[in-house]
Amino acid sequence: MTYYELVKLNAPFLRVLKRNGVLLEDTEAIAIYEEYRAMEAEGLKKLFIRESLSRKYGVSTRSIYDIRHRFESPVEI
Numbered sequence: 055m056t057y058y059e060l061v062k063l064n065a066p067f068l069r070v071l072k073r074n075g076v077l078l079e080d081t082e083a084i085a086i087y088e089e090y091r092a093m094e095a096e097g098l099k100k101l102f103i104r105e106s107l108s109r110k111y112g113v114s115t116r117s118i119y120d121i122r123h124r125f126e127s128p129v130e131i
Contacts, residue, residue, distance in 0.1 A: 074129040083121045086111055090122055 061068065086107055093103045104115040111118075 070129075070131060080121075080124065083125070086113075086118065086121055087125045090118065 090103055090107060093106070094100070104118040107113075107118045108115045
């Protein structure tokens with residue numbers, strides 16, 4: 055498969071992603087968000103969750119907050 059074929063095949067989906075500001079790097083944040091949700095379901099405090107994940111993944115606590123915010127934002131299909 056060529057780059058062209060990949061883009062053409064996925065063009066409608068890619069347009070939706072672009073319109074909603076989805077970043078390719080967000081695929082790397084899926085694990086962080088899933089772990090955040092699991093810890094939140096356990097009843098842990100949000101500040102503790104952000105600090106724990108920040109240390110574990112080597113990102114700022116603000117990045118954890120931003121990931122959560124992006125993943126919980128509504129999208130336009």
